[in-house]
Amino acid sequence: MIVPKFGVGTFRLSGQAVVDSVKNALETGYRAVDTAQIYGNETEVGQAIRESAVNRQDLFITTKIWTEHYSHEKLIPSLKESLHKLGTDVVDLTLIHWPAPKLGISITEMMQNLLEAKHQGLTKHIGISNFNIELTQQAIDAVGIENITTNQIELSPYLQNQKLASFLQSQNIDVTSYMTLAYGKVLNDPVLGKIAKTYQTSTAQIALAWALQNGYAVIPSSTKREHLLANLKAQDIQLNTEEMLQISSLERNGREVNPENLAPEWD
Known part of the structure; x- marks a missing residue:
């Protein structure tokens, strides 16, 4: 897996x-930071990185290209601007943020523009976000499967996206879960609450542990230091088969993010 299993989100x-x-x-041990244009x-994220004691080479920074920058004239200049804001010469991962099918720019074109940014040394890896199976396949066809590092998608106990997640894993494409809580x-869910009691942890930690055990990377955000620390400890929880099954029964197709004109037809 190229994408670190645990990062901090900034949405x-x-x-x-x-x-x-x-x-x-x-300061509490995260080494991956996720942002987007x-x-x-991005400027504040760059400031935080500069003010921290962590060396840039120890960090994994992800940003995402916004829809208005997908064209050949705009993508690379926009990424250079992101690098400037982040205070780095290269990011570790750059994603197409939404497929935005109604924009009139083909998946092939936007992916080839992103691959060009990789060839120019502006980003070490490239990938996609919010792509369904069909559009992921188009991205693979456009730039080769070796160039699709991850698909960052909304995943939670209430939106398990099993068909898409299974497809990505079958293609060895990392699954990054956002909106995991x-x-x-999900924080007041009785099933998660009961499991949390067993481990003397929080429901947030159980939800994150579930995602990690499914093989997904997670990027939860928090403004509270104690929550950041607690989230990180989800990595120490090993749920048993019965508990994983109980959580998989919570599926309710509870999608939180689905912007018109940007989102694809979901699987």
């Missing part, structure tokens, strides 16, 4: 909140 964080969150994450916080909706 919906801005200003000093994102600086503090990333610095706290790095549309989050509007479903905007906090």
Whole structure:
């Protein structure tokens, strides 16, 4: 697996909140940071990295190209701007953020533009986010399976996306789970609560442990140092087969993020 199993997300964080969150994450042991052009916080993420004591070569930084930058004229300049904001010469991973089928730019074109950025040494790895099976296959056909590092998709106990996740794993494409806690909706789940009691942990840790045991990378975010630390400890939890089955029964197709014009037809 190329993508680190555990990273810190920065979605919906801005200003000093994102600086503090990333610095706290790095201080507590995180070494992967996930951001995106549309989050509007790459500058603050870069600041946090500079102000931390962690060497750049020990970090795995991911950003995502926003839809308006997919064209040949715009993708590479936009990524160079992201690098400038992040204060680095190269990011570890760059993703196409949404397939945005109604934009009129083909998957082939956007992926080849992204591959060109990799060839120019602006990013070590490339991948996709929010792609369904059909569009993932188009991306594979466009740039070769060896160039699709991950598909970052919404996954939680309430949205298990089994068909897509199984397809990705069958292709040896890393699955990165975002929104693993479903905007906090899973935190009060009685099934997760019961399992958490057994391990004397939180429901958040159980949900993250479930994702990790399924072989997914996770990128939870938090503005609280104690939550960042607690999330990290999900890696120490080993759920048994019965508990994993109980969690898989929670599937309710509870998608939280599905922007019109950007999202594909889901599998």
